[in-house]
Amino acid sequence: MIAHLPILQVVVPLLSAPVCVVLRRHNPVWVLVFLASWTAFFIAVLLLNAVSRAGEIHYVLGGWDPPWGIEYRLDVLSAYLLLIVTAIGAVVISFARESVIREISSDRIYLFYTAYLLNLAGLLGVITTGDVFNMFVFIEISSLSSYALISLGRDRLALLAAYRYLVLGTIGATFFLIGVGLLYVMTGTLNIVDLRARLTDVEHTRTIVTALAFLTVGISLKFALFPLHFWLPGAYTFAPSVVSVFLASTTTKVYIYVMLRFLYSVFNPAFVFDVISLDLVFLVCALLAIFSGSLNAIRQNDVKCMMAYSSIAQIGYMILGVSLVSVTGLLAGIIHLFNHALMKGALFMCLACVYYKTGSVRLGDLRGIGRRMPWTMAAFVVAGLSLVGIPLTVGFISKWYLVLAAIERDWWWLVAAVIAGSLLAVVYIWRVVETAYFRDSDDAKSPARAEVAEAPLSMLIPLWAMIAANLYFGIDTSLTIGLAEQAANYLLGAGP
Amino acid sequence: MTEFFSEYNYWVVIILMMSGFYIVISHQNLVKKLIGLNLFQISVFILFISMGYLEGGTAPIFSEEYTQYASPLPHVLILTAIVVGISTTALGLALVVRIHKAFGTMEENEITGMDEDT
Numbered sequence: 173m174i175a176h177l178p179i180l181q182v183v184v185p186l187l188s189a190p191v192c193v194v195l196r197r198h199n200p201v202w203v204l205v206f207l208a209s210w211t212a213f214f215i216a217v218l219l220l221n222a223v224s225r226a227g228e229i230h231y232v233l234g235g236w237d238p239p240w241g242i243e244y245r246l247d248v249l250s251a252y253l254l255l256i257v258t259a260i261g262a263v264v265i266s267f268a269r270e271s272v273i274r275e276i277s278s279d280r281i282y283l284f285y286t287a288y289l290l291n292l293a294g295l296l297g298v299i300t301t302g303d304v305f306n307m308f309v310f311i312e313i314s315s316l317s318s319y320a321l322i323s324l325g326r327d328r329l330a331l332l333a334a335y336r337y338l339v340l341g342t343i344g345a346t347f348f349l350i351g352v353g354l355l356y357v358m359t360g361t362l363n364i365v366d367l368r369a370r371l372t373d374v375e376h377t378r379t380i381v382t383a384l385a386f387l388t389v390g391i392s393l394k395f396a397l398f399p400l401h402f403w404l405p406g407a408y409t410f411a412p413s414v415v416s417v418f419l420a421s422t423t424t425k426v427y428i429y430v431m432l433r434f435l436y437s438v439f440n441p442a443f444v445f446d447v448i449s450l451d452l453v454f455l456v457c458a459l460l461a462i463f464s465g466s467l468n469a470i471r472q473n474d475v476k477c478m479m480a481y482s483s484i485a486q487i488g489y490m491i492l493g494v495s496l497v498s499v500t501g502l503l504a505g506i507i508h509l510f511n512h513a514l515m516k517g518a519l520f521m522c523l524a525c526v527y528y529k530t531g532s533v534r535l536g537d538l539r540g541i542g543r544r545m546p547w548t549m550a551a552f553v554v555a556g557l558s559l560v561g562i563p564l565t566v567g568f569i570s571k572w573y574l575v576l577a578a579i580e581r582d583w584w585w586l587v588a589a590v591i592a593g594s595l596l597a598v599v600y601i602w603r604v605v606e607t608a609y610f611r612d613s614d615d616a617k618s619p620a621r622a623e624v625a626e627a628p629l630s631m632l633i634p635l636w637a638m639i640a641a642n643l644y645f646g647i648d649t650s651l652t653i654g655l656a657e658q659a660a661n662y663l664l665g666a667g668p
Numbered sequence: 669m670t671e672f673f674s675e676y677n678y679w680v681v682i683i684l685m686m687s688g689f690y691i692v693i694s695h696q697n698l699v700k701k702l703i704g705l706n707l708f709q710i711s712v713f714i715l716f717i718s719m720g721y722l723e724g725g726t727a728p729i730f731s732e733e734y735t736q737y738a739s740p741l742p743h744v745l746i747l748t749a750i751v752v753g754i755s756t757t758a759l760g761l762a763l764v765v766r767i768h769k770a771f772g773t774m775e776e777n778e779i780t781g782m783d784e785d786t
Contacts (some may be wrong), residue, residue, distance in 0.1 A: 305745055312752045316759055328770035328782050335763045339692060339705060342756050346709055347750060353716050355740070584679055 178244040178300050181254065182310075184208055186293035192286040198278065202269055204287045209265040212292065213258040216251070219298075223251040226659075230302075238302070245302030249659040253299045254430045255445070257514050260421045261292050263408035263517070267634035268414040271524050275412045276287055276324055284324055285363035288418070290317035294643065295426045304352050304438070305362045307430065309326075311348065311394070314426075315341045315615045316515045320418060322411040330385035333390035333406035340393060340403045342490035344553040347390025354383035355438075360496045369440050375443050378409075385447065389435055395427035397454075397491060401484045405468075408480035413524030416476060418482055421612045428490055436663040445497050454495035459589060461488030466596035475526075475533045475609070479519050486595065489574060492590075502660040503653075510652055511558075511566035514645065518555035518638040522548050525627035525635065535607050547624050549608050551639045556583070556601035560640045561594045565646040569653070677718035684711035692723045696776045698767060709753045716742045716749070 188208040189572050192201045200205055223229055225248050231244040245253075246417040262328040265288075294314025301307050318342065324335035358361060358379050359370040374380055391399070396404040399434025408416050445451045455474050465485030490512070523533045525548040558565035571590060578586035624633065645652050671738040684707055691704025720742030764774060771779050 231772055309748060309752065312756070317757055319763070323766070327783075328767075330769045331763055331770055332779060333699060335767060337758065338756065338760050338763065339701060341706055342760075343692070343708070344690075345752075346712055349712050349714065353712065353719070354715075354744075357719050360739075549691075 174218070174222070175233070176285045177215055177219050178229060178246055179233070180454035181212060181219065181258075181300055182210050182213070182293055182297045182618070185296065188544040189286045189289040192282050192289065196282050198273075198281050201282045201285050202265075204251050206265050208289060209258070209262045209292070210226050212296065213262040215468050216254040216258040219246060219435055220251040220255050220655075224247055232586065239361045239366035241305050243363060243365075244300045245364065246300060247659075248655060248662050249429065249432065250299045250661055252506070253426065253509070254296060256425060257292070257295050257299065257422045260418065260446075260513055260517055263638060264414060264418045264421075267417070267521060267524070267631055271414050271528050272412070272629055274528050275326060275414075277443050280324065281453075284321065284412075287320045287324075288318040291321060291418070295348065295422055297629060298426055299429060301363050302364045304355070304364060304367070308352060311345055311366055311430075312407070314423070315345060315394075318407075318415075318423065321415045323421070324415070325410040325412050327410050330410035331409045332344055333403075337407045340400075344390045344393030344400075347386045347393070348360040349390075351383045351390060352387065354379050354449050360381075364433070365436055367452040368440070371438070371604070372440065373482055375440060376447075381448065382633075384434075384439060384444065384450075388450065391427055391431045391434065391455075395431065396484060396487060397582065398457045398464060398484065398488065401461070401465075401487075404478055404484060405480040408483065408520075409474060409477040412477075413520065413527050416480075416522040417517055418523060420479070420520050421513040424483065424487055427511055427663075428487070428505075428509060432663065434496065441497070441664070443545045451495045456492050456496055458488040458492035461485060461491070462589070463594040463596070466600070469600045470596065472600075473535045475535060475604055476520070476523055478511050478604070479523065482597065482600065483512075483516060485597070486516065486559075489570065489590075489593070492586075493574055493577065498577055498580060499657075499660050500573060500580055501577035502663060503656050504570060506655040507515065507573060508570040508657050509651055510656070511570045511645070514516075514566050514638060515555050515558040516636065518551060518642055519559065521631075521635045521638060522552040522555065525631050528627050528631065529625070535603065537606050538604065540608070541610040547632055549605075549637070551635050552608070553605055553637050555642060556605065558646070560597045562599060564643065566642050568646060568653075569649055594647065671747075677714070681711045681715045681718070681772065684708075684714065696778075698764045698774045701776075702757060702764070705760070706757055708733045709749075709756075714747045737741060740766070772780060 185208050191204060195201050195204065232238065233242045265443065272281055272284060272623040278543060291314050294310045294317060296335055297310030298307055298314065301310060314323040319338045320336045322337060323331050355367060358374045358377065359367055361370060393400040393418060400635065408420055411419065435441060462485045467482050469478045469481035470487065472481060490505045490508045493501045493508060526538065526541060526545065527533050527537055529545060561567040561571035574590055575587050578590065674745030688704045688711060692701050692708065695701055695704065720739055722736060722738040725736040725738035726734050727740060757781050771782060773779060
């Protein structure tokens with residue numbers, strides 16, 4: 173049983189998905205999805221435990237030895253990502269019940285849960301697999317299900333957002349496939365470890381450089397790096413609230429993981445950064461992402477759209493860490509994967525609660541909401557402070573290591589840029605807080621709104637669990653920093 | 669010049685790929701965009717399939733008659749990729765049907781003019 177955990181991690185949600193279609197009725201389906209999500213979380217915890225003892229876990233599918241067969245391979249970085257995705261999945265599903273009933277028509281709820289499980293299985297598969305073509309298949313499983321999830325949004329613009337994401341996402345995945353094809357032409361293998369070994373002889377050929385270019389662009393499209401981010405705001409804004417929570421806190425992180433996997437485990441980082449200077453490209457894109465994302469977020473009147481643009485800026489911080497090519501920089505990037513999942517998850521959960529009660533997340537409709545939904549908006553304030561990077565929250569930890577990494581290279585202008593980015597975050601978070609607490613709602617005009625009370629406990633408890641995690645991991649960083657440091661050292665040192 | 673034509677399969681791939689990509693970017697009709705996307709994907713399938721071809725090679729059959737084998741792996745991979753491509757197209761078309769129902773049109777420039785509130 174223990175030996176089979178790497179495959180169970182993927183198979184449990186994957187096989188639960190069709191069962192949902194058979195069960196159809198809301199309650200049994202929800203119980204099944206709840207159990208599957210928490211099982212996945214416990215498997216991830218066990219795997220993380222096993223990886224921290226053994227260093228690496230290899231699982232050979234069907235007894236076909238690698239490099240011929242498909243191998244599942246876990247190291248610290250992948251176990252850490254598994255923990256993020258499954259933890260968010262488990263919390264989101266505990267939170268989802270009421271919100272889904274409110275936002276998705278009852279005859280489609282079981283399809284929603286099916287697509288959610290497929291998405292989860294796809295993401296977990298991308299993380300565990302050690303075979304690049306298998307990775308492509310899992311990328312497509314998670315992407316296709318996320319297009320379906322987004323299209324379930326109530327606004328008819330959700331359909332258009334899903335369509336646009338489908339077109340761009342498919343272009344990204346096809347670029348990925350071209351890159352994999354070119355690697356295969358030169359090496360004759362698809363296994364990550366084997367690829368690394370065989371690439372050293374041919375890495376300076378034009379074919380391999382082209383492969384790297386296709387892979388970088390394709391994967392960057394998937395995690396919405398600055399000039400390739402156009403699908404993201406629409407997708408996050410018009411998706412059902414729960415879907416926004418899940419996608420915003422997991423998908424982009426997984427694709428950044430894929431990027432790291434290729435940069436450090438498939439290609440030789442010395443080649444990627446010293447010869448091709450990809451770090452410079454990442455640095456420029458990351459800075460542009462931080463400022464354009466934040467400035468666009470300030471302009472938005474729909475709070476979900478604001479948070480979506482803020483995500484683009486936050487992806488900038490992660491890639492900024494990667495572009496510094498040092499242990500501290502990489503550590504900052506990796507830890508921000510976890511921290512951003514916590515804060516953006518919490519923020520989107522607050523918006524889900526508000527939408528549940530008022531049916532709107534437009535800034536104009538949030539006037540005075542702070543007094544009617546005190547717990548929800550208090551959570552928003554804490555998560556917002558975390559996003560800005562105030563001490564005692566997780567956001568501070570990420571920014572702190574990012575600043576340290578910049579100082580290590582004597583780049584004081586970069587420290588200034590990070591602080592300026594945080595100040596921009598203060599501006600847009602403040603816009604929401606000011607409207608919620610210091611603007612009076614026109615109760616006379618809309619008497620129905622005055623009666624709005626707090627969201628149900630089944631939503632508030634997971635939300636506050638998330639907030640507690642934001643604070644806890646901002647104070648006791650031994651677990652997260654320890655893992656991120658191991659992962660960063662592992663990537664920069666030992667290689668695959 | 670001979671080198672130029674000996675690798676003609678790659679030229680076919682590039683021409684198909686760029687035409688598909690161009691259609692996706694330039695057309696406003698959502699169905700035409702999907703056709704372009706399909707063309708784009710198919711070019712990659714041809715890239716994989718043609719690189720698995722070996723002149724005079726057969727399928728890997730254990731027999732003394734045959735000495736040259738072509739690798740079947742690229743073909744197997746593309747079978748999977750074709751399935752993925754079909755699912756993408758099906759989902760895309762389903763979305764277009766829903767979009768047409770909701771907006772009454774399939775032209776992207778007409779749709780973007782309708783709900784310009786965000």
